[in-house]
Structures are given as C-alpha cells and as structure tokens.
Amino acid sequence: MNNPHIIPPAPRPMDTRPLHKRKRVWIGGFVLMAIGSAIGQSGAHDDAVKAAAEAKPTVTATATVTATPKPTVTVIRTARPAPAPAVTVTKTETADASISSLDTGSSNSGTCSIVSNAGNCYSAGEFCRNSDHGATTTDASGTSITCSLSGSRWRWTYS
Template sequence: MSLSLRLRRASAAGALLAAALFATACEPTDPVAPASPAAHSSSAPAAPAPTPTPSPTPTPTPTPTPTPTPTPEPTPPATPAPAASTPPAKAAATPTTARTTSKPPTPTPAHTQEAAACHPLSNAGNCYKAGQFCRNSDHGVSGTDASGRTIVCVDKNGWRWIAS
C-alpha cells in the first residue's frame, strides 16, 4: 500500500470519527456550527464528509380539555304561609341610620405664596428672579417675581429677567 493511500484512509477515518463525535455531542435542537479549517490538517485533499442534517420532529399539540358544566340545583317548592287568625303585632319603629358610600372630600393641595404670586413659572414650576436667564418663549414678556416685583425679559448681555 502506498503512503498517499494510507494518508487518505487515515484522514477519511479521522473525519468520520470527528463527525460521529460531533453528531453525538450535539442536541437535535442545537444549531449546527461550521467546521473550522484547522480541523483538517492533512496534506492530501480529503473528500468532504456529508454532514447529517437534523430531521424535524413533530411536537405534540395540546388538546383543550373539556370543562365540566355546572348542573343547576333543583329549587325547593314554595310552601304557602299558614293563615294567621290574629293580625300580627306592630313592630316597634327603630330609627335607622343611612349609610353613605361616598368618599370624604379630598383636601386641596395648599398652594404656596410663591407659586400663586409669581408668573411666568420656569419649566420646573419655580418663580424667576431678576438676573436669571429667560427662555426663548419669554422674550419681551413681563411678569412678577416671588416678592411681587415686576420683572421683564430683556436682551441685556443675553436675555435675562430684569427688575423694572
């Protein structure tokens, strides 16, 4: 037997052994990983080994279980009330209290003097003070600060609130 024939057989046997080990190590649901080129280190070209493809297995579909339907219970027959020979005694009138299911009124949040006395408010809901920068939407607007002083948004070294 020539040396090249032995090498071919050895590489083919090695490839089959590697494929068998790879196939037994994988679960049927695992994705197939491509073989790395380092796995084939023979100098002779080997015939490509067929890779086994997993066959799809049918999954059982759950069948709905029937739910038991409740059977109605028979109602007892109504019995007629015995005729009373004497009129029933008048029950003593007891005062009843009416129950209310309404919720108590929710307390209104107390507004601070700061929030009620100044305008316009910043995006955070705070009062502006003289010297602070104005928003673009406030250019030329006048308002009051927390102290009640009138402030105006003017362009003075940048748009700022200035006390007037």
Template sequence: MNPYSHPAPQRPAGTRPLYKRKRVWAAGVALFAAGAIGGTQSAHDEVTAAQTLAAKPAATVTVTATATETAKPEPVPTVTKTKTKTVKTPGPTVTVTKAAQAAGSGTSHSNTSTCSIVSNSGNCYQAGQFCRNSDHGALTTTASGARIKCSYSSNAWRWTYS
C-alpha cells in the first residue's frame, strides 16, 4: 500500500487517536499527583514551623525582693567650743589718673596718661577686650585716656566705653 495513492482513513470530527488520549490522561494524572504531594509537603512544612515556634519555652522572670531595716540610734548633738576671729580683707581700690595736657597742645592727646587697671602683662585695656573676674563693674581709662567700664555685654564681661 502506497500511502500516496490511497487516501487515509477519516476519523470522526472531534476525536483523537487512542494513543494520544492515553498520553494526555497519563500526563494529567501525573501533574495532579505532583501537585497533591507538593501541596501536602508545603502544608506539612508550615505546620512544622508553627509547632516549632509554639514549642519554644517562654522566658519567665522571677523577681525576689527582700528589705531589711536596721534600727539606728538618733544622733546626739555635740558641743564644741570655737574661737571666732574676724579677718578684714581690703577690697580693690580703683583710682583714675588723668594727665594734664601740655599748654598749647590744642586737640592732641597726651601719651603720658596712665591707666589705673592694667592686664596681667602690664598693658592698658582697650574697649572690646574681655575683663578679668576681679574687674567686673570697675572703671579705668585706656592708654589714650578714654574712660572704659567692665560691663556684661554679648554674653561676656567686656570693657566698653562709658
């Protein structure tokens, strides 16, 4: 029989050959079984994880407090005899010295003026410099003879023109 010379037998419409139907059924059953096994394994893993979390022992805290109080005698006042001695310390003395201007000098200032309060290095203060703690509120002059006062300004004690 030559397949080219004879027409192939016709099957009814909508049917498949028997060998193809068996393969489709076998593949369907295999997929269903694999899904069922995978689903049960997944559910088994979830149950195992939940049991593991539930099986962990919870931490328990036990607090035991004991208080003991011992009786102490009240303190008795002691009498001591002291001698009082009054010590007087002199406060800072502020003196301001102005030098006399030379005759005929007109508007020029004399460089011979002295300042009453000097820095630790021996120099006269200028306006804007910081004051020492011992100079708070004191008055003095600059080297040029201008009056300055130690006052609280800009969050610090500074020498300012008065």
C-alpha cells in the first residue's frame, strides 16, 4: 500500500503513567480473577447437587437382540453355447435342358443351396443368419462360401 494520497496513522503516544502503577493494575486484575474462580468452585450449590445425584436409584436396562441370518445369493454363470458344427449341404443337379435354357441370368441361378429370406443367393461378405452359422454353400457364380465368425459378427467368407 504505497499510495501517496493516504496519510499514515499517527504513532501511538508513550504511556505517561509510571511503571509501578501499571504493575499494580495487572496484579489487582489477577487477584480478582483468582478470588472469583475460588468462589465459583466452592459453594453450597455443588454439595446439594452431589447429594441429589447420590440419592437417585440407578436403572439398568438389558436388551437382547436376535438376528436372523441373511439369505445367501448363489450366482450361476452360464456358458455361451459353442457354435454349431459345420453343415455341408450337397445338391445334386439333374441334367434338365428345359431349366438351363430358361436361365435369364438372375442372382439365383439355382446353384446355391442356402438362400436368403428373399430367395437370393448369398455372396461373400454378407451377414449370416443365426441358423446358418458354420454352414457351407455356393454363391451365384458357384464359388464355395462358408458362414464363419469374422471379428464379432458371422459373415459369409470364401472357403
């Protein structure tokens, strides 16, 4: 606070009383305090309180607590079912000239044994149905594909 516009407080004047009078004031205060605490500690009131406390009967309470055991919890962890064994489907084709002459080049050329719900052949990279896990079939071009676990999902992959 080095502000030049603020006037510093004036110094305290020296005490003009002589030293022996200041000592008397301190000693007198101490004596009064000692007398007051002595009066407060010894009194007829304390004796009456002690006598009243000794005259009261004591009460003893006994409590019995019976606790029932808490039920225990048994945790059974079920294992995940193992993937179904690989299903291999074999389709035998009959030489029917009327079917091959009617082929229009659609995605379902009749060579895939497992088809999607829409009736189309699966191709590699598509997701598998739960019922197709581990199964092997062919795509529209006749290449063999298998439903296998890829990362965290089941996908059709080339086998």
